[in-house]
Amino acid sequence: MKSIKAVTYPVHFQDKAYKELSNLITTNNYSTLFILVDENTMEHCYPKFIPNLETDKRIEVIEIESGEINKNLETCSGVWNAITELGGDRKSLVITLGGGVITDLGGFVASCFKRGIDFVNIPTTLLSMVDASVGGKTGVDLGVLKNQIGLFANPEMVIVDTDYLTTVTDREIKSGIAEILKYGITYDLKLFNEIKHNKDLDINSLIYRSIEIKNEVVLQDPKEQSLRKVLNFGHTLGHAIESFYLESEEKQNLTHGEAIAIGMVCECFMSAKLLGFPTEKVNEVKEVVLSIYNKTHLLKQDFSAIMELLKHDKKNINGQVNFVLLNDYQDYKLDCKVPEELIVESMEFYNL
Incomplete structure (x- = not known):
């Protein structure tokens, strides 16, 4: 499928997308790759993703608990602390691998860490493919109030690989x-x-x-x-x-x-x-x-x-x-x- 050009970034599809991701990592010479997952995408999607990631950069995986109930500032604080403890800097790249909670929260985390580092969205659910990963909205819930805290921030690219849909209910x-x-x-x-x-x-x-x-x-x-x-x-x-x-x-x-x-x-x-x-x-x-x-x-x-x-x-x-x-x-x-x-x-x- 032909790539789609969004506001400041491309949406790439299937196998071509991973080649473009490798080119992005090489071109920007990122220091560390932080891959944000939850327990479900760690088990089912990470094993599909990692063979496609061609890089010699340091890779760190940060896992959060799944579910809308965990899409909050407390979870963000945990991720920010993890990135800091793992030596994250302004040349780090966050790769979100998951559904809408992961892409919304991960984009927000990246956009605020050290006033903003690059991120790439890899949606793994149908909902996040057609909605949450595109459009530049990032954010988290305030209590049960949806998406009350957030900002507009665009990823470097979005990767849509429908093979991940085999992992969801x-x-x-x-x-x-x-x-x-x-x-x-x-x-x-x-x-x-x-x-x-x-x-x-x-x-x-x-x-x-x-x-x-x-x-x-x-x-x-x-x-x-x-x-x-x-x-x-x-x-x-x-x-x-x-x-x-x-x-x-x-x-x-x-x-x-x-x-x-x-x-x-x-x-x-x-x-x-x-x-x-x-x-x-x-x-x-x-x-x-x-x-x-x-x-x-x-x-x-x-x-x-x-x-x-x-x-x-x-x-x-x-x-x-x-x-x-x-x-x-x-x-x-x-x-x-x-x-x-x-x-x-x-x-x-x-x-x-």
């Missing part, structure tokens, strides 16, 4: 499908229809087109001043639901994609009420979502807690929650204000 694959559905509903309906009609998906083409779309948007609006906000469709309410399940001791955590899928159904419902998005398309989105994901029943007694988390969404301005809503497929409206009672009604609609 079916549930994680489905988590990534939610982001592709988002691109389809808001930007390129072919993606939505392909997922709707095909059980045997061409995952490589879906990944490539998703990265193309995100890159097209980010090139026009790197700092999310306008157009890039479209990438938040489903995420405003979805993040609040994800955070609620993350902090609950009684409930099983939702994956990012599972929560965003619920958010997309709810935000389609809001779109129908406020912008005239066709009811049959609301039902179509809900049908496709429920054909992929097990239904999560949102309890009425939990609505108030979800609404409270919604008020802390990082995209809010002056305390006002902003949604991306739809006039139609591929026809969206940014910065929509939604009455609280309609948000609640949308969750009740999802439950039906």
